């Protein structure tokens with residue numbers, strides 16, 4: 001039985017983990033296996049965990065404003081480890097221009113505050129498949 | 133290079149992928165595990181069980197830190213429950229073990245129970261073997277911690293640690309209900325809380341009522357996992373138990389017992405599958421249906437005849453020919 005595994009991370013300095021917890025629960029209720037890691041990891045931690053857990057996707061919540069650095073660093077590390085097939089998505093307060101930029105470098109999707117949970121879940125069901 | 137070969141070279145991605153195949157019960161996983169099997173049987177396996185919130189993950193975190201100081205390589209398998217309704221799960225044990233995320237000698241795997249009873253997953257033993265082949269000196273298993281029937285860990289671990297906390301009221305009762313004789317070490321965690329001494333004394337009193345002659349009498353210790361108090365003592369108790377197993381030849385007996393139990397498990401599950409396949413492919417189904425329709429024979433007799441025939445034909449069990457295999 002192939003199951004989709006998703007790592008939900010809250011890297012960086014800000015301590016607001018309500019959003020990421022709510023999304024984690026919604027993903028669980030949609031049948032995903034969610035690995036939740038708590039606050040304040042570095043991009044290196046996030047990628048190490050993703051590799052050990054063999055996840056299909058990494059979801060990151062960033063409210064601190066450091067999104068450009070955190071997402072691009074995670075993508076870079078995934079490439080270094082030959083793990084580009086892991087889908088990276090996220091959420092947070094991210095200006096329009098940065099959304100465009102981050103998508104252009106490989107972030108699959110970004111959800112801004114106020115996005116209905118249903119939208120996120122439907123997107124995850126469509127776009128995250130178990131690795132073969 | 134095969135996954136197994138990569139695992140032997142400590143390739144994290146290969147190991148993680150193999151664990152995934154085993155957890156998902158993909159046949160390829162077993163093929164790779166076959167190749168790894170000869171390299172296993174070396175790790176020391178520690179099981180930690182106890183109710184949710186007792187501090188199991190916090191304790192695992194502290195044990196990792198303590199064993200890492202000794203230079204030991206560590207594997208951790210932490211199990212959380214799957215939702216029986218959706219099949220989804222939130223695996224949160226890593227939250228307490230964050231500080232080890234960047235240590236290359238610590239491999240932590242979170243698993244969802246996926247409906248398996250007994251506190252672990254159906255794949256735990258196989259994933260343990262992968263960590264063993266990776267050269268992990270110590271593997272720590274953290275159970276789900278929901279039921280009181282989490283006894284599977286006792287079979288899979290050399291040393292099993294039962295964690296309880298003061299103030300759960302009937303928790304000590306729960307321990308009494310049957311697991312008293314299977315824990316090798318009893319930990320009263322959250323010793324900073326009121327009632328710790330009482331819980332400690334109650335467990336000691338219950339252990340006093342059991343006659344341990346020749347067996348290892350489990351020590352009871354008070355711990356404050358969140359600040360690391362009592363961890364040195366816990367490590368010492370673990371080593372004491374390990375020494376007891378070694379002195380009594382039980383360390384290696386453990387692995388031979390595991391091998392035998394795995395053999396039986398595979399044998400029985402394959403037996404059912406294969407016989408079923410053979411019977412379904414039998415060309416005489418049309419005949420059988422006709423016999424039944426015309427009531428020439430009753431279903432019981434027919435079923436037993438078919439089975440008898442199937443099991444005796446070609447089966448060389450007990451003969452020399454078989455034992456030479």
Ligand SMILES: Nc1nc2c(ncn2[C@@H]2O[C@H](COP(=O)(O)OP(=O)(O)O)[C@@H](O)[C@H]2O)c(=O)[nH]1
Pocket residue numbers: 182183184185186187188189190191225228277321322323324325355356357358359
């Ligand atoms: N007061 C106190 N809290 C502790 C102690 N050990 C762990 N905790 C806390 O208990 C909570 C549950 O711990 P966790 O390790 O997740 O428990 P688990 O569900 O058994 O894995 C956490 O908030 C810990 O910080 C302790 O010795 N004293």
Ligand SMILES: [Mg+2]
Pocket residue numbers: 188189190224225274
């Ligand atoms: Mg836990």
